[in-house]
Amino acid sequence: MQINILAIESSCDDTSAAVIQDGEVLSNCVANQEAHRLYGGVVPEVASRAHQANIIPVVDLALKKAGIRKEELHAIGFTKGPGLIGSLMVGVSFAKGMALSLDIPLIEVHHMKAHVLAHFAEAPHPSFPFLCLTVSGGHTQIVRINNYLDMEILGQTIDDAAGEAFDKTGKILGLEYPAGPIIDQLAQQGEAKFSFSEPKIPGLDFSFSGLKTGILYFLKKQVKEQPNFLEEEMPNICASVQDRIVSILMNKLKLAVKQTGIQTVAIAGGVSANSGLRKALQQTGEELGWQTFIPKFEYCTDNAAMIGVTAYYKYLEEQFSDQGVAPVARWNI
Ligand code: KG4
Numbered sequence: 001m002q003i004n005i006l007a008i009e010s011s012c013d014d015t016s017a018a019v020i021q022d023g024e025v026l027s028n029c030v031a032n033q034e035a036h037r038l039y040g041g042v043v044p045e046v047a048s049r050a051h052q053a054n055i056i057p058v059v060d061l062a063l064k065k066a067g068i069r070k071e072e073l074h075a076i077g078f079t080k081g082p083g084l085i086g087s088l089m090v091g092v093s094f095a096k097g098m099a100l101s102l103d104i105p106l107i108e109v110h111h112m113k114a115h116v117l118a119h120f121a122e123a124p125h126p127s128f129p130f131l132c133l134t135v136s137g138g139h140t141q142i143v144r145i146n147n148y149l150d151m152e153i154l155g156q157t158i159d160d161a162a163g164e165a166f167d168k169t170g171k172i173l174g175l176e177y178p179a180g181p182i183i184d185q186l187a188q189q190g191e192a193k194f195s196f197s198e199p200k201i202p203g204l205d206f207s208f209s210g211l212k213t214g215i216l217y218f219l220k221k222q223v224k225e226q227p228n229f230l231e232e233e234m235p236n237i238c239a240s241v242q243d244r245i246v247s248i249l250m251n252k253l254k255l256a257v258k259q260t261g262i263q264t265v266a267i268a269g270g271v272s273a274n275s276g277l278r279k280a281l282q283q284t285g286e287e288l289g290w291q292t293f294i295p296k297f298e299y300c301t302d303n304a305a306m307i308g309v310t311a312y313y314k315y316l317e318e319q320f321s322d323q324g325v326a327p328v329a330r331w332n333i
């Protein structure tokens, strides 16, 4: 029998629905929310209202694209957390209602675990155990993946996430939210000619808040001396910021490989769309003999396909949730 799972993701500002058949992605639809650009960040109240408006059309589209009728579904997977509680509530309530009406199981999914398991949405798949650097707007972690449902955090950020480092620096530079993709684009036209210091954090943990402050002071000083500094040097500033964020991430990843002896290495989460990080992982992998896994762009940022893939592996283990399930803003892997 083929197992069809409808998956729903609504943890932050994107509403997404996907249909997964036996672990393969049949459809993956995302409705982005543009309104947050105006505010320089995600406004929780605006996000939950937009999820409410988007969820039914996005689910309908995902089913239509997959060519699957509601009655052919075997389970509903949804993001339980971590994320914005008002956003999560829309997806969780919708999933509960639909599972109840169809009398099929509900499967709760951890958003960050799903980012890791996005690597199983399409071949080639990493073999276990592997290391995954998960870098998003809310998280920066090095995770050891022993099996689909068995993961442990080896190191994580003690302050800002890598995506936040991009977004907050972008705000200082006067760029729109989310600034990560904009910095990435501008960096490709520049040269990393400014050097920002690397934080000295022991072990596999990360810190990015010092970098943000360092950049702010650097810019203040430069603009005082040269009022047009920002306009003239924007691509070079972006290239330098990106270069430092990527080197912080890569140095910790190298240490993790050294400590664990695991040479199968993946990246996941929104920041894994960054061209500098993708190139650095590929080059380091070639130099050091690692087997590397870089997700397709579609599976880097928030999407329901990764929720559905994770739900499929939980379905096989019969890890179902009951109707009393509620979203959680914070949740450890
Ligand atoms: O995983 P994601 O879509 O949402 C969260 O779960 O947080 O990640 C969003 C983050 C944002 O901080 C965004 O600026 C960053 O990913 N991002 C990038 C790029 N594309 C998205 N950062 C750097 N370079 C990119 N190309």
Ligand code: ZN
Pocket (backbone or CB within 6 Å): 111, 115, 136, 137, 269, 270, 301, 302
């Ligand atoms: Zn995410």
